[in-house]
Amino acid sequence: MPVGDARGDGPVDRTADDRPARPAGRPERAEPFAVLMPLWGKDRAERVEQAVVSATEGQQLRPDLLILTVDGPLTAELEELVKRVEAGAHGPATVLRHSAHRGVAAALQDGLETSPYELVARADADDLCRPERFALQIPRMQAEGLDLLGGAMREFSERIAPGEGPLRTRPLTHAEITAYLPRHSPFHHPTMVLRRSTVLAVGGYRDLPLLEDYWLWERMMLGGARMANLPDVLVDYRVDEHLFARRGGWRLFASDLRLQRRFVMDRVTTPTGFLRNVGERGVYRLAPGWARRLAYRRFVEHDGRTA
Structure with a gap:
């Protein structure tokens, strides 16, 4: 309902x-x-x-x-x-x-x-x-x-x-x-x-x-x-050319941390899942823009289901 x-x-x-x-x-x-x-x-x-x-x-x-x-x-x-x-x-x-x-x-x-x-x-x-x-x-x-x-x-x-x-x-x-x-x-x-x-x-x-x-x-x-x-x-x-720059940085990684903590509190994910998710997002958010673009293209263009 x-x-x-x-x-x-x-x-x-x-x-x-x-x-x-x-x-x-x-x-x-x-x-x-x-x-x-x-x-x-x-x-x-x-x-x-x-x-x-x-x-x-x-x-x-x-x-x-x-x-x-x-x-x-x-x-x-x-x-x-x-x-x-x-x-x-x-x-x-x-x-x-x-x-x-x-x-x-x-x-x-x-x-x-x-x-x-x-x-x-x-x-x-x-x-x-x-x-x-x-x-x-x-x-x-x-x-x-x-x-x-x-x-x-x-x-x-x-x-x-x-x-x-x-x-x-x-x-x-x-x-x-x-x-x-x-x-x-x-x-x-x-x-x-x-x-x-x-x-x-x-x-x-x-x-x-x-x-x-x-x-x-x-x-x-x-x-x-x-x-x-x-x-x-x-x-x-x-x-546009600025997309991948907007997807990175410490401010957005802080958002990832906040949300993943909420997921643990709400029992949507486990502590192990929290560490995995934060690790993946840390690599993505804090990588140089060119590396973020390559990673995005590698996964999105193949299956369309990356975050």
Whole structure:
């Protein structure tokens, strides 16, 4: 059974007048859902616009609402884009603004709490959603009462066109995901659809640099969430020259240590598993960027299932 809302309020119950208008041509049988996309000043406007279009107008099953969370000051070009989004250029939209940059966990939590809908799809401001993404995910969430549903991704970059890059997969079934989670994150965050009440029941997004999603998956698993991944490629994931630099360093290794300690306390892993996981992550985080890139390419491009 799914977890109830620990705060006692459950999913927001709003009247029809309080909801954004249903997009034209949307099947009545499809459960309404929102797309949640965080945005900050270092995003590039042309990439953000491509991401927004791919998650709204470009979808076979269009969302009922786009929630754009603006995390801190923006460039003038991004401000113009946000104004167009807020005016409904790409469909019904809500824009949440914060004057200071607080981090992705806070931005996502605000968007999640704001959503009038129980189903919330994550999308990033520089990735591209495949047109069939929500047409595949929303019916599956409805039919099986899932709390978490993700899928596969393909990388692309300035050198590699969408659809031609390395494939990233994750385990498909609830049992496989549960077995996989103690050692690696079992979901690709940019592909996820989440059940709002279940996420809020376990405390929602909490700040942990680069690992806020992995921590959330662990808490949802412990809370009884029903989880699955689709084998389909749902998102084209942008990889730039700075990716591997961002994946290393002492700050992120400290996040690994915090999360692995939590896994031991929650009995998700054993002390032996803790030492193994910390050792693997220490080598990865503290290696030079070129070595991290080689290791990543060696394992991700072969089986798509490294952390």
